[in-house]
Amino acid sequence: MAKLKGNLLYGQSGGPTSVINASAFGVIDEARKQSEFIDEVIIMRHGIKGALNEDFIFINEQTEEDIQLLKHTPGSAFGSVRFKLPDFREDDTSYLRLLFIFKKYNIRYFLYNGGNDSMDTCSKIADYFDHINYECYIMGVPKTIDNDLPFTDHTPGFGSAAKFVANTMMEISYDMLAYPNGKVTIVEIMGRHAGWLTASSAIAGLSGFGPDLIYLPEIPFSIERFKKEVSEIYKKKKQCLVAVSEGISNEEGIFISSSSGLKDAFGHFQLGGVASKLATTVSADLGIPSRSVEFGSTQRAASHLQSLTDVQEAIEVGRQAVLAAIAKHTNLMVVMHRASEGPYQITYKLHALDQCANTEKKVPKNMINAKGNGITKDFIDYVLPLIQGENTPVYKDGIQQFSKMK
Secondary structure (H helix, E strand, C coil): CCCCCEEEEEEECCCCCCCHHHHHHHHHHHHHHCCCCEEEEEEECCCHHHHHCCCEEEHHHCCHHHHHHHHHCCCCCCCCCCCCCCCCCCCCHHHHHHHHHHHHCCEEEEEEEECHHHHHHHHHHHHHHHHHCCCCEEEEEECCCCCCCCCCCCCCCHHHHHHHHHHHHHHHHHHHCCCCCCCEEEEEECCCCCCHHHHHHHHHHHHCCCCCEEECCCCCCCHHHHHHHHHHHHHHHCCEEEEEECCCECCCCCECCECCCCECCCCCECCECHHHHHHHHHHHHHCCCEEEEECCCHHHHCHHHCEHHHHHHHHHHHHHHHHHHHCCCCCEEEEEEEEECCCCEEEEEEEEHHHHCCCCCCCCHHHECCCCCCECHHHHHHHHHHHCCECCCCEECCEECCCCCC
């Protein structure tokens, strides 16, 4: 097999995680070892738009300190984007621009780091280059706190977000113990159609400080049943802690709260405010004091609570993507397979991009309790290995140090 030498182009897309930059480190570190195949690592600013706008960061111009700090840096160090490419058979304008840029910079390896929608972009570019016979090897690098990518045991980013959710729920629960007559506290957690992250709040229960009720998008939500269950718990405990996914919907599939009605480029409603809406319902209909808490971006940006397991796996999916690309694999995503439970062990495989794109993996029924308001031991056994270990932040003068790419 003839060796192909050129540059590697990498980008990030979709919602950030606290370990997506660890995957970037894995890509950069492995690519620099593969000088037989890769001359330079070029980074797109703001995902695929960076390629279309010829807006690049060159890794050769960065300091080693900034590259190493990627392992501790949350958010998207190179900027992200939500940009939907059309099918090239309908409109090839963007693809012709990409082809020009790829040829100009001799890009022969393309790695895109993201979730469902990002894999859609990656697959479309691979399809186009195959159609025109431009030799470029394209790999998807998975990430999402939502843990909803199919064909992989779990997704980098989820473990750290789950660790943040569990520990923060514990802190809220313990804070609630301060008063003899407490409130109903409703905590809103990210998750549109898949409740993996909200389910992770149950881990806090292992310490005795977890939520009393957990509502996931996988189970149709009933306001009347919710009020009954909250009322029963409050009568017993004089307080009640509820974890609720932002994407819960009723029997008709209508979101309990999609207040803005706005959609993103991929047609997804911009959610938020469900905890506030339910807290108002508790106060008005049950006469019980209530409050709402929305974790918002904190659950994906909490680098101080990174899971070491998550960081190490995020780095490795980046490495594996580089190795697959230089081996001339293309139109594939790196996936993780749980080879054993005791001890926990992961192996890395590849799966077709078009099957990974635009498909959501939901929490299976065996991990949700019979009442639909809690989690089973099967979920706890699944998630616990993913939150293990601490990736101690790099501090200076008491504050974390993050990468500052030029």
